[in-house]
Amino acid sequence: MQINTLSEFLTRAGTKFCLYDLGRRLQPLKNTDFEEIEAGRRPYPWPLQRHAWLAVSYWSKPGQPPYIWFLKLPLDERGLLNPAAVKHFLSALVEQLGQDLGAPLTDAQQQQLAQTPFTFQPPQDKLAAFHARLSLDLGLPPSAYLAPAQAYLEAPGLDNWQALGLQGLADLVARLPSDEALCRQLADRLFDLPLPVQNVLLSQCEHHTIPSPLARTLLDAINPELERQQPDEERIALLLRATAGCTPFAARRDKLSSLLAMAPGQTLMLTIAARLWQELTDEALLFAFLDILARQHGDLFNGLFAELVSTPALRPLILANLHNPALSDELRAAIGNLLTLTR
Template identity: 35%
Template sequence: MQTNQVLLQDSITVIIAHNAISSEYKMTAQISTLGELLTSAGTQWRVYDIGRRITKIDKKQFAQIENTHVPYPYPLGNHAFIAIQFWDNQATLDPYVWFLKFPLDEQSKLIVASRDHFASMVLEALGTQLTGEEAQGKLDNNPYVYTPNANKLAAFNALMKCELKRPASQYYETVEHYFANPELQDWQNLALQGLADFAMRLEHGNNQANLMSRWTSLPEQVQSPLAAMLEHVAISTELTEFLQAQLEKQTPEHLTGSINCLRSMSGSHGLGLIAQSVDYLLDSELAEQPDVLLTVAGRGWETLTDPQRLYTFMDKAAHCTQIEGLFESIFADLVAIPMLRPHVLGLLRAQNRSETLSRAIGRLFS
């Protein structure tokens, strides 16, 4: 498969940094948040989390995050990974994007000094003229700007084109044709960006029906990257139910197939169906497979607000010995998520824990 890394071409200009520098700056008295900076520059803007799942963050919530009134809702590795899309209606039709990575404190709140440092560097380099040709390349040495991986870039590009009502990439038609014609087996001609465009356009034509008809026969080289795109999509209840049924048909030998089903449905609004699939996996022979545990933690974390499910999950993680430090890593990841933090900390006081889970929790403090 061609893994074309299309950097939001044709519709979005991306500002990406490759080096880091360190210096001290303070924001001006007139501009105290990124939201104010973007607004004062005369731009329209949107914010997305792109760490766990590409999720829009509304402006009110983002203001609360910037003012540390609330923790960042989707922390990953003690950082907030965000994409800010902005455009100047007077100057250009093409939006710009900053991919930013900011550190968080132990309560998952934004470390304001880092945000201030970034904004001050922007003001020094660009002033309030954030768009236009003169802005290009002036943030190349910014330590808070980073390059997402190819999967995230492809998914974000596809989503932005849908939201902006722009045409899909040149790779989309090949993927659409592949799914519409079951006799075609030349998956090597499919591009990652085309799969992303297809995933974001399941409601177009017969795309969803064609996906369901081909799902079980898809080679892993197509199904796995497609699952990496679908996890960012709020798929329909019908497709969620289909994927749940397919997951429960998998045998222990089909580990990748089970993971792909869970990843693909994880962005659905059918949280109950996702929870049922997590329960099924936790009650199966796959429950102590590191990849399954990591997929549940990374994609199905919303289901772990249920105390019994969380206990079962963490107990399985404690019993998994294939990767050293897996339990500690999962605990640190989940306890940082605001919606899960009280539940995860509750495990420290839980009665009648298994001996293995108790020992694993003890290692957290050794």
């Protein structure tokens, strides 16, 4: 039985399926877009370490709990999917299932497939965000931990937050994009909550497109941190990351520009490259970032430059400016050294 793509396999198995990227953060991937990617007609939009990190959810009957695979598929230097790797995984899958493509995998079969180089286990916070989003998208009930999280936000107390479940907080944050009242409530109370609860909520926000008023509240919370004698870069990075699901907007671009002017440390540089790369489609901001990277964080330059140039939205802009005479001497030297290493 010759099956060449994951979409073909899932369709021939008689299943419905949906896809999410789990690389830098949780992002839905349209089935039609993935078919284009599988056909080699477009690059994978969110590469990380030259791989596509996919959550594949499929089911046969409406309301049925879905089966889930977490697949790590290699990409070439242009960001195109490696078809040989997909075929390798599918061959192993068909070998396990035999002729019945719609048969559920046993635990032993799942374990055997997990031994291939094409599966991975997401970290717990990302896994919680994924399950929260998947339940919403499929119309399935949330976890039993949502109600206690909602009750806690209604009447916060410093003595009972330890009983909150990560999944409940993830379920709560997943509802922010469609619940304006919940957004206002969170914006009003977030910074009065115990710091561990704040941190979990902020880390969950990055996986969703939070409404603009809440995003601006989070950006404004960076200002008092900057006024401290020793600003906490981890805290600033967490606040920035919480807005990562938002499309580029002027207030965040201005904030990044001001932070770059303050000689940020590695934590912020990594955060901008990994979570806020969308804002680097602004040419001035991109080359300000790369210039600081070359001048002050040379040990990070090769790795971050490679990640950025592999991102389809940034690749043409970077390649078109590799020999731009307006680049600083330090940046031109760093790029030259990298090109020498890759030849």
